[in-house]
Amino acid sequence: MGNGKADERGQYGAARPATMRLARVHGKGDMRIDEVPVPKIGARDVLVRIGATGVCGSDLGYVAGGGLGGDAELLEPLAIGHEFAGTVEQVGDEVVGIAPGQRCAVNPDRGMIGGGGGTGAFAPFILIPDARAEQDICFIPDTLPFDRAALAExxxxxxxxxxxxxxxxxxxxxxxxxxxxxxxxxxxxxxxxxxxxxxxxxxxxxxxxxxxxxxxxxxxxxxxxxxxxxxxxxxxxxxxxxxxxxxxxxxxxxxxxxxxxxxxxxxxxxxxxxxxxxxxxxxxxxxxxxxxxxxxxxxSIADDRKDEFLECLAMLASGSIDVSPLISHHFDFDRLEEAFETAANVDGSAKVIVTFPQAA
Structure with a gap:
């Protein structure tokens, strides 16, 4: 279900920018918003336009510790962010079962997204390599907002x-x-x-x-x-x-x-x-x-949980449990530093969600 050799236009026909902002860790206490190229997809890849990303305690730990932890030296900036949902923007020629415009949450396990795999979800776009339908790209209904779908992780x-x-x-x-x-x-x-x-x-x-x-x-x-x-x-x-x-x-x-x-x-x-x-x-x-x-x-580290990820998405989509008390704050991506400061406040926050504009 690929879309041929996609040009640099998004699903709505608007031209995509050549670069984007991406949050990366450069050292202890040093998180920067770097300007990087918008990823280009390969034949088996999918580009997702991110709608919402949750701030995880591990993200705070990566920033505070200056990397993934342990004694490993940070050899290059670490992209962070792994709790996210959005819209399929572009699809490689060999991708099966995924099409531009589909709303999705992404299971970050296989690509170590936001945890050393080279990509992170505190950015307007993210590349999902070798994307598989309902394994990496998990579809969500129009009735499920992106901030709720990001809770699946x-x-x-x-x-x-x-x-x-x-x-x-x-x-x-x-x-x-x-x-x-x-x-x-x-x-x-x-x-x-x-x-x-x-x-x-x-x-x-x-x-x-x-x-x-x-x-x-x-x-x-x-x-x-x-x-x-x-x-x-x-x-x-x-x-x-x-x-x-x-x-x-x-x-x-x-x-x-x-x-x-x-x-x-x-x-x-x-x-x-x-x-x-x-x-x-x-x-x-x-x-x-x-x-x-x-x-x-x-x-329990949950690094191979496809079925559990899909079960949580189904629960969220059903609305059977009111999860609204879990989300304490929403911040635009422009206020990412404030979002992290808020998430670090134990008494003042729970799940903090960073939001991104969607194409009109």
Whole structure:
């Protein structure tokens, strides 16, 4: 379904500019808006005109750390932005099942978009190499706004963790952290029919959003005994003289060593602990308790989640769950620096969305 050797005109016939602005990291604390050529497509590629891109915590981390993390030296500027949706602008001759004008969200996994793959979504256009319909380019209805469609990426991160944890509608679940991924986890738990959801976070503003999205109990460990409150919500017991709480699945979306240590200490027989958060330091674990209670600790990075991405898009398109409390701010691309500053404010923001003008 390619469009032949496309010229430099967009889907509406308007001439595309030769260059565009692209957000890239040049070093620690050094994010710049660089002027770069608008990508030219190959035979199997698709060019997408971006409508909305979400600011992820990893984007903030890339800027603060000056790269992808670890000891790797930044050899060239790092393009960032991986939560996005827009409109197919141009299609290569050999692309099948994709046509200009189709609205889509893009699964960034295969091309490592915004995470070292050379392309990033804080720009008006993005090249999707070797594009595949409903795998990389995932179509959305006209009724689904771009800002909502861009949520499919963080939602699918959360859904992947839920799947790893084996959550069922009857599960008693604790979510550590009510940042964007923690809030996305609440949404996905609701989507899967879970009602017994406890959320813990140090920010009352974020806990308020968690309640608005469907958390049944919220806990602020800064002034409440977290384990005691979890026990009140999920029940308590004792095994081999060790107290436990009745939680079936703990999902760590906080990255707090203290909170994780606390739940590891009271995990029940065959409980599941899923680590979605990025922990920057090792966390000690009592392996005797792990052995005696046969609980499992699993990581979840969500780098191969086509089905989960599509499921989240379908959920968003259906409108079955009101996700509006998740989005706290919208900023035009011209205000990108302000968008990042706002996203870094834990109490003052949740998911921050950057928007781009669409061709008339």
């Amino acid at each position: 963080p939602l699918s991160v959360s859904l992947h963790g839920i799947n790893i944890g084996g959550v069922t509608p009857d599960s008693k679940v604790v979510v550590l952290g009510a940042g964007p991924i923690g809030l996305c986890t609440v949404i996905c738990l609701r989507h899967r029919g879970v009602e017994n959801i406890v959320v813990a976070d140090l920010s009352d503003a974020r806990l308020e959003r968690a309640r608005a999205l469907g958390a049944s109990v919220t806990i602020n460990p800064g002034r409440e005994r977290m384990v005691e409150k979890i026990g009140q919500a999920h029940g308590t017991g004792e095994r081999f003289g060790m107290p436990f709480v009745g939680t079936d699945v703990f999902i760590d979306a906080a990255g707090s060593p203290k909170a994780l240590e606390d739940v590891l200490d009271v995990a029940k027989f065959r409980a599941q602990i899923v680590i979605v958060a990025l922990h920057k330091k090792p966390v000690p674990m009592n392996l005797w308790k792990m052995m005696a209670n046969e609980f499992s600790v699993s990581g």
